[in-house]
Amino acid sequence: MWAMEPGHLIWALLLTQTSWPSLTDGATRVYYLGIQDVQWNYAPKGRNVIMNQTLDNDTVASSFLKSDKNRIGSSYKKTIYKEYRDGSYMDEMVQPAWLGFLGPVLQAEVGDVILIHLKNFATRPYTIHPHGVFYEKDSEGSLYPDGSSGQLKADDSVPPGGSHIYNWTIPEGHAPTDADPACLTWIYHSHVDAPRDIATGLIGPLITCKRGTLDANSPPQRKDVDNDFFLLFSVVDENLSWHIDENIVTYCSDPTSVDKEDEAFQESNRMHAINGFVFGNLPDLSMCTQKRVAWHLFGMGNEVDVHTAYFHGQILTIRGHRTDVAHIFPATFVTAEMVPQEPGTWLISCQVNSHLRDGMQALYKVNSCSMTPPMNQLTGKVRQYFIEAHEILWDYGPMGHDGSTGKNLREPGSGSDKFFQKSSSRIGGTYWKVRFEAFQDETFQEKVQLEENKHLGILGPVIRAEVGDTIQVVFYNRASQPFSIQPHGVFYEKDYEGTVYNDGSSYTGLVAKPFEKVTYRWTVPSHAGPTAQDPACLTWMYFSAADPIRDTNSGLVGPLLVCKTGALGADGKQKGVDKEFFLLFTVLDENKSWYSNANQAAAMLDSRLLSEDVKGFQDSNRMHAINGFLFSNLPSLDMCKGDTVAWHLLGLGTETDVHGVMFQGNTVKLQGMRKSAAMLFPHTFVMAIMQPDNPGMFEIYCQAGSHRESGMKAVYNVSQCPGRQANDHQRYQASRIYYIMAEEVEWDYCPDRSWELEWHNQSEKDSYGHIFLSNQNGLLGSRYKKAVFREYTDGTFKIPQPRTGPEEHLGILGPLLRGEVGDIITVVFKNNASRPYSVHAHGVLESSTGWPLAAAPGEVLTYQWNIPERSGPGPNDSACVSWIYYSAVDPMKDMYSGLIGPLTICRKGTLEPYGGRNDMDREFALLFLIFDENQSWYLEENVATYGPQESGRVNLQDEAFLESNKMHAINGKLYSNLRGLTMYQGERVAWYMLAMGQDIDLHTVHFHAESFLYRNGESYRADVVDLFPGTFEVVEMVASNPGTWLMHCHVSDHVHAGMETLFTVLSQRERVSTITITKEIGKATILRDIGEDNVRMLGMQIPVKNIEMLASVLIVMSVILLLIALALSGVVWYQHRQRKLRRNRRSILDDSFKLLSLKQ
Known part of the structure; x- marks a missing residue:
């Protein structure tokens, strides 16, 4: 029988101090949503409203909006969320016209519960998956292999005619920060096959607000603004819709003439829309001068969905900064605040040239609702x-x-x-x-x-x-x-x-x-x-x-x-x-x-x-x-x-x-x-x-x-200008030496296809990943020769530094190099590959000028990097900032060949002697990169090794071949083949998010079930981080939600191409169980495993990095026990004093009676 020993009880108490979602203490907000098929018109006014032209006079607008024998036109069958008054689903709630095909606005405050009664009236399975709220496995609404089964999967696919109740909460761990606006912008969408579900129309807005922001009306209204508007900027790709075949049959006058693979036909179905309207057809955006307006802006879609929303005539404030544009990408959520000043009808447009041309424009009207003109005192020149x-x-x-x-x-x-x-x-x-x-x-x-x-x-x-x-x-x-x-x-x-x-x-x-x-x-x-x-x-x-x-x-x-x-x-x-x-x-x-x-x-x-x-x-x-x-x-x-x-x-x-x-x-x-x-x-x-x-x-x-x-x-x-005194007071000390080798390996981007095939319930040939993973028809498959950076224990380069649990997730990346301001990092580099390579780092002060020297095959070179203050965190950064290092002989070809790794520079005093951070329990470095094997040094060798036996049959310029070699990877792995992203509930986790590559390397990385904080001058709440070539972001999270969860790039093509993986949050009970089982069955092993990174305490082996937290909790518990003891002592003293007073009163009464009897 399992029994918890006293030491393990203390450990369990320690773990209970970590971040559980706080109990809800607010309102329960109930929504009845139905999934319905509808006919949608992107241009109900039948013209280009912006230029006031008919379709016959506008060749660009007509190419999207006029139906023909092989063109669908402006109307499409779509599937959308609708709101109903109650569970009878008979009385539909009226939504504002400007909301377009978006689902109803869901609203809640911190401490609230959101109950979604979802009924599917459509013809295929769908779900509802939220961003920005807390949920357990039975309310995630996202279909992927996560190890759950039974009732925990019922939310992952609601069949036609079926229903499910989703329970979401807004605990403090998901609340807006002090620097955030009063309400945060999020979305919800279907997540059976998210890219296709969303393209079909299943998306809607969600806001979570600080306490006291919403009034008691039904539906609730915000107290702090006069207008709330929600705008989705998206190139809606109707080619991805589940209804594309039906739309061809319904709206093309000669459906048999349609070639679905024709690029011109596909382009005609990409609707550059705001809330499902194009060319100024979005209605009823109206507001008053001098009244506060909140614009909730979000994007969704593909690599082309880079949007700059420009508000003519007015100024916005976003995250405390003044602007008149908002930058929006797939799954980017922006809350912009405006107090309109100038009356008139103004343009909202995406300023990306092709989007502006193709109709991503709308009008908003600012009315002079007050007789008092605004006072704009201009006292300057x-x-x-x-x-x-x-x-x-x-x-x-x-x-x-x-x-x-x-x-x-x-x-x-x-x-x-x-x-x-x-x-x-x-x-x-x-x-x-x-x-x-x-x-x-x-x-x-x-x-x-x-x-x-x-x-x-x-x-x-x-x-x-x-x-x-x-x-x-x-x-x-x-x-x-x-x-x-x-x-x-x-x-x-x-x-x-x-x-x-x-x-x-x-x-x-x-x-x-x-x-x-x-x-x-x-x-x-x-x-x-x-x-x-x-x-x-x-x-x-x-x-x-x-x-x-x-x-x-x-x-x-x-x-x-x-x-x-x-x-x-x-x-x-x-x-x-x-x-x-x-x-x-x-x-x-x-x-x-x-x-x-x-x-x-x-x-x-x-x-x-x-x-x-x-x-x-x-x-x-x-x-x-x-x-x-x-x-x-x-x-x-x-x-x-x-x-x-x-x-x-x-x-x-x-x-x-x-x-x-x-x-x-x-x-x-x-x-x-x-x-x-x-x-x-x-x-x-x-x-x-x-x-x-x-x-x-x-x-x-x-x-x-x-x-x-x-x-x-x-x-x-x-x-170095004469007479110019530069601030050159940084002192350095040699403190960190790394031994790194470039070695050539066979790398498999997807060694296990079971997750990918189970996810979509498809055969290998029908899978989205087939083009990347198949080695048939002249394709190379998932294995390639690559060069990688690997760490060794010393300069003999004989013993590799083992990649233990904390390093397992690095995958193709080189070792995580760390330094502090004032350090000197020395990299002893041996090139064990077959061509020249080097090691070059971003952010540091390299001792050599220009590009670093290259090491010939077999050569050993030493690189020295100084870490001045300008290499470390700025005043508004976290305690550490992330950089990268890579071979720079030919930066592009070297990187695509595999030679890249993470580098972290911290403030002085942040790193422990063994290298880890003292303010974090876990650190993960993730590179989101489309590895283009067509640009690898080893392409021809890979064709000879992994291509057809007659390599001359391979056309290196064939479009399918080129696409098949673009591996949409996280640390060099596709379709959840990356391992090692495991943490315990309550642990503080730093994520170093890295991106390199080309203009298609736009990555919006979404963490399911967790939110994080990121820095942009202040700390802000999010669950999606935007990455672009050359950006290195640090986000910090307190793991709060036990389970195995999905992390993925939200760009549609990247989802289907495998840029996704799983991370696991283990519960506190699992941590206690692990400790106990290890003690009972592995005492000898534990004794052998005691090292400088572990301390025996309370009958357990505890990592050094956890001792401070354990000691702090023990001190807190001791203080609590002392207070309890003092309180009990006070109670005992009080009871004793009361008994003594009662005895004294009885004694006084007895004496009184005696005196009275004597007087008588």
Whole structure:
């Protein structure tokens, strides 16, 4: 019989101190939801509302919305959630029209219980799975092999006609933080096959609020805002819908003519929608000036679902920061707060070029509901700018060579020749463009020319203002097309808006015709300026928006700076900053320029050759530029060691314009957090602060491999300037040595397919993973030769460092290297592979300048990394920040071959002597990367080894072959083959989330059943972390929910391709059982296992890292026992005193009676 000994009782008491979900003490909120099939029209008004055009007059809108013999049109069968009044499901609750096909809004406060009575009226199994709340296995609503069975699986697939009750709670561990808004934005959706279920229509909004936020009405209303709006930005892919075949039969006039694999047909079914409406058909977004509005914004979908939601005419606050755009990705949830100021009908649009073109736009109306006009006191200056649109002949590579390598830009095979080789079918690197240029006055005779502005390149002049100022821009259009100026980050009345759209009034945008002058007036009231959490100046952008796509690709864009009062000096420059640089990262698509035809004519191209290679010609015109320069041709990025440098970074373009801006050689701070990269998306504005301490010539480049290879890089120069005193007081001490070998192995991305096949109940051939895992029909399967970093015990490289439990999860990654500020990390590297490799780290100060030396096969090299303060956490970071190390001989090919590992740098005093953190119980490092084996050094060898016997039969350029070699992996494993993500309930867990790769490496990582905290100046609650190439995030979690749970990338294609795994939270009882069983049956083993990392205490072996927690709990328990003893002693004393008083009273009474008897 199992019995708990006294020591184990203490351990159990210790474990009970850990984080259990707190008992609910709030309301029980009951919802009756039905899953129903409906007919949905994406454009019920039958026209492009934004441009006020019929479909017959709008070729783009008609390509999506007009039905034809092989086109479905605007109407589709969908399946959606509906709300009912009670369990009879007879009385449907009316939802606001703007909610579209979204399910009803579910609301709750911290401490509440949500009961969902779900009934499935549709024709196939569905579920409801929530984000942001606590649930147990019987209420998860997500189908995947998790080891559960019986009643615990009933929630995973509700059959047609079936029902299930889901029980969710909002404990303190899932509550909004102090820095979070009053209500957090989440979603719920079906999760049988999540990508297809969601594309079919099963998604809805959910908010969890701080206590006291909701009133007692039914349905409840928020007390703190006047309007709540919920908007889903998504390219809804109807090709993934369960109803696609039925929709073809119903809406195509000749269904037999439809080719479902035809790309044009598939594109016509990708609806660029907001709440299921396109081209301005979203109705009834109406609000009042001066009234608080909460916008709950979220995304869902695929790799193309990179969205920048732009609110014209108003300013937002998101997580304490001022903005007018929100960046949204699949399963990203944003709560934006607005107090509308300017009345009128305004545009909401996704500023990603292709999404803007294809209809992701809506209108919202701000009404003047009060007779009292708002008081916007403007006490600052009137700042005047005179700007001209000037047509110029622009050279993307004026140096004629690569500024980093010295190679001629037209050298065959250089990579740059694709863009700069001039021929009968190529334009070369020179194009007609148009640029904003600054002049001294309204005569437009004398240009403003400053040496410090040379680096601006194609950018217009910098417009600067402080809070309280008025900006007046006189714009002279000396070009051949109508152009305008549309600003971000400032206020303007409808008369001064530079965007053309149908706003229901007489205004059609303030646009300057050729050779016309117009004047814009913008203001910067206090509610448009930086918040207390913002830096002193905010980076914004202005651009021409007469035709936003063609205007910006033609060159019309410039930077705008809005600062706090007093932040600008008399010269207009930012105080406290030595150098300012403004950099625009974008792929300028000359095919979409107004001057495309002129450029072709000027180049005297051969039309016959063009027709034979249209794609090659178009690719050669997509210029991967920084300020309009390629291949390090950007001039004048010079600074001194110790300078304070402000990098103002701008993004623009289409969905492939996801740029991880990397700073080689030095780090930067973003909102007080240490980074080596800043993420940019279309219409993103970021200010990064650098204090360079590393002299030399370094690159700034886009981390996305294809962008860097196509020329998106520049050089900056850090000099040791005479008389310049740099802050160089960091003292280092040699403290950590790692012995690492590069070795070649056979790597299996998916050694066990059972989980994948059980998940979808499919055969191998029908599985989503078949293309990646099959070795039939010329494919290679799941096994590849790779090179990996592995740790050894010493410099003899004979004994590998064993990967025990804490390291098991690392998979393909090299060892987790750790250091603290002030350390020197020494890496002794042996290259046991068959080609040269190296070890290079992000974030640290390498002792060698430039790229590290490469070790030849068999060679041993030593690398030394110093860890200055700028390598460690910034003031707003967690205790540790994450970086990576990799081989840098050829960074892309080396990485795809497998040579990459995690590096963590912590504040002084954070690490234990054995290396682990003293503030965390577990640490996990996860790399989310699509390993492109087509770019591995070992591709040909892998074809020979794992391909068909006649390797010559393999077409290396075949589309299916190329796709089959792109492994959507977590630490090099697919379909839950990663092991070792195990923790105990109540443990503090640090997750180092890493991403590298290409522009398709957009990963939104969702943890089922748990939430975490992440830092963005403050601590915020989330259950999805956004990762992009070159981003390294740290999130912290207290494991609270026992069970085996799913973790996955929420991008649809990545889910189906296997980017998912399981993590397990073991209960406290399991921990106690493990300890007891180990003691009873393994005493001899335990004695042998005692080492420096374990201590015998209470009859058990306890890890050193847990002693402090155990001791703290024992002290707390001792204090509690002491208090109980004192209380009991007090009770005993009180009882004793009461008995004594009673005896005294009896004695007094007896004496009284005696006296009375004597008197008688």
